[in-house]
Amino acid sequence: MIGILVLVLISNYISLESRDVIVRDPQSIQESTIEYLPPPPPKFELGNIIKLARGLRKHFTPTMDQITDDIFQARGYMLGSIGMVSTSEGMVLIDAGENKEIASEILKEFKTKVDLPVKYIILTHGHLDHILGLPSLVEDNTDIISSEKAALVMDKDINWLGEYHFWARANQFGNAAEEYALKRLIELPYNPDQDKKIIVPTITFKDQHSFTLGDKTFELYLGPGETEGQIFIWIPEDRALFCGDLYYESFPNLSSPLLEARPVDQWIRSLKMIASLNPEYLIPGHTRPVIGEDKIQQVLKDHIRAIEFVYDKSIAAINAGKTAEEAIAEIKLPKDLAKLPQLQEVYGRIDWSIRGIYQREKGWYDGYGTGLNPLPEIYKAQEFVKLSGGVDKILLRAIELQKKGAHQLVCELCDIVIAANPAEQLARIIKSHSLDYMSLSGNGNMIGFYRSAASLERKAVGD
Numbered sequence: 154m155i156g157i158l159v160l161v162l163i164s165n166y167i168s169l170e171s172r173d174v175i176v177r178d179p180q181s182i183q184e185s186t187i188e189y190l191p192p193p194p195p196k197f198e199l200g201n202i203i204k205l206a207r208g209l210r211k212h213f214t215p216t217m218d219q220i221t222d223d224i225f226q227a228r229g230y231m232l233g234s235i236g237m238v239s240t241s242e243g244m245v246l247i248d249a250g251e252n253k254e255i256a257s258e259i260l261k262e263f264k265t266k267v268d269l270p271v272k273y274i275i276l277t278h279g280h281l282d283h284i285l286g287l288p289s290l291v292e293d294n295t296d297i298i299s300s301e302k303a304a305l306v307m308d309k310d311i312n313w314l315g316e317y318h319f320w321a322r323a324n325q326f327g328n329a330a331e332e333y334a335l336k337r338l339i340e341l342p343y344n345p346d347q348d349k350k351i352i353v354p355t356i357t358f359k360d361q362h363s364f365t366l367g368d369k370t371f372e373l374y375l376g377p378g379e380t381e382g383q384i385f386i387w388i389p390e391d392r393a394l395f396c397g398d399l400y401y402e403s404f405p406n407l408s409s410p411l412l413e414a415r416p417v418d419q420w421i422r423s424l425k426m427i428a429s430l431n432p433e434y435l436i437p438g439h440t441r442p443v444i445g446e447d448k449i450q451q452v453l454k455d456h457i458r459a460i461e462f463v464y465d466k467s468i469a470a471i472n473a474g475k476t477a478e479e480a481i482a483e484i485k486l487p488k489d490l491a492k493l494p495q496l497q498e499v500y501g502r503i504d505w506s507i508r509g510i511y512q513r514e515k516g517w518y519d520g521y522g523t524g525l526n527p528l529p530e531i532y533k534a535q536e537f538v539k540l541s542g543g544v545d546k547i548l549l550r551a552i553e554l555q556k557k558g559a560h561q562l563v564c565e566l567c568d569i570v571i572a573a574n575p576a577e578q579l580a581r582i583i584k585s586h587s588l589d590y591m592s593l594s595g596n597g598n599m600i601g602f603y604r605s606a607a608s609l610e611r612k613a614v615g616d
């Protein structure tokens with residue numbers, strides 16, 4: 154409760170920031186002066202604050218889960234969890250999180266439970282939140298295992314597309330231009346190491362790999378989903394399954410807006426493979442473990458049904474010649490699935506998933522000519538400004554729409570003005586305020602993307 158009160162106070166603090174009228178002088182004889190009073194910064198409703206605070210507490214309170222006598226999971230210390238399996242001959246770690254310092258603290262904690270060397274580190278996939286902590290966990294003679302494709306993903310995300318990838322991740326988590334961003338109500342625990350030193354896996358495999366260590370068997374299976382190189386790890390002696398990011402408590406992030414399209418059809422197949430092993434313990438790379446065969450079968454069945462539903466409906470919409478926007482307007486999860494706590498859209502979103510399926514399964518061209526060789530945006534934008542009678546007309550309409558809460562349309566009108574003339578400052582300022590309002594969401598990624606976008610527009614005008 155105290156936490157909630159603090160959040161309300163922070164929210165009030167933000168609303169006390171001063172607001173000055175911004176004046177845009179006419180740029181031609183036809184234009185008039187615009188005086189723009191920015192709207193007050195948006196306030197989270199108390200209900201949403203409580204929901205977010207609860208979600209964050211549930212998933213990101215540092216917790217050392219003891220799952221069986223020999224299996225532990227450090228969850229909530231950073232974005233990515235680290236699993237530990239102790240065997241009679243040494244420790245096997247699953248994933249490394251995104252921060253070396255925190256990973257090192259977690260290893261110390263593991264060593265208090267079992268003082269044995271780290272023999273293997275298995276990477277469930279190559280995303281930054283699962284690998285950047287690696288250097289702190291590797292000891293002499295530690296082998297690092299991943300799929301061949303995960304090793305390629307690591308090379309892409311850190312090396313040849315690294316600059317973009319780090320920017321995309323910062324954008325996703327709301328940090329693209331931190332000094333220009335609104336104060337956060339709630340911090341996300343994403344703290345990636347900026348040291349991009351990569352440790353290359355020493356053992357890679359294509360589809361399947363297994364080994365024994367002491368009293369335990371580790372069966373590793375390629376199970377594409379969040380990435381092409383995703384794997385899951387089955388420990389038959391304990392009936393425990395580490396599934397990486399193939400399952401976590403949210404509607405899955407079937408498409409991440411700034412990243413390459415994901416193999417949704419294979420994601421379904423991978424979850425079916427996991428269900429067929431009948432695990433007693435399901436240990437995801439984020440959020441809480443699921444314990445009990447029946448419960449696991451139920452959550453997997455619900456996840457599979459939800460993903461299959463969105464995928465099949467999207468494919469049908471593509472075949473029917475519908476646009477992604479038309480498909481998004483039509484495709485809603487069946488009610489019994491939509492109400493399940495583990496399928497709430499707090500991380501992945503159905504609309505973005507549909508866009509991702511369109512992106513992956515069909516090309517970028519709609520077949521109607523105009524989009525085949527489009528002009529740079531500036532041509533259409535300048536024509537539109539001329540037809541509207543001037544930039545001032547468009548911006549005045551944007552301000553009117555902002556007062557009505559039509560923030561997406563505000564952004565689209567401002568983008569026309571910015572495309573016609575990137576030096577038009579007021580368009581960026583108006584847009585940034587609408588983006589602030591759009592960031593009031595129950596979806597963590599949505600909050601991050603809009604927070605970043607607002608800060609990038611402010612940065613562009615040095616506001």
Ligand SMILES: [Zn+2]
Nearest residue numbers: 280282398438
């Ligand atoms: Zn992850």
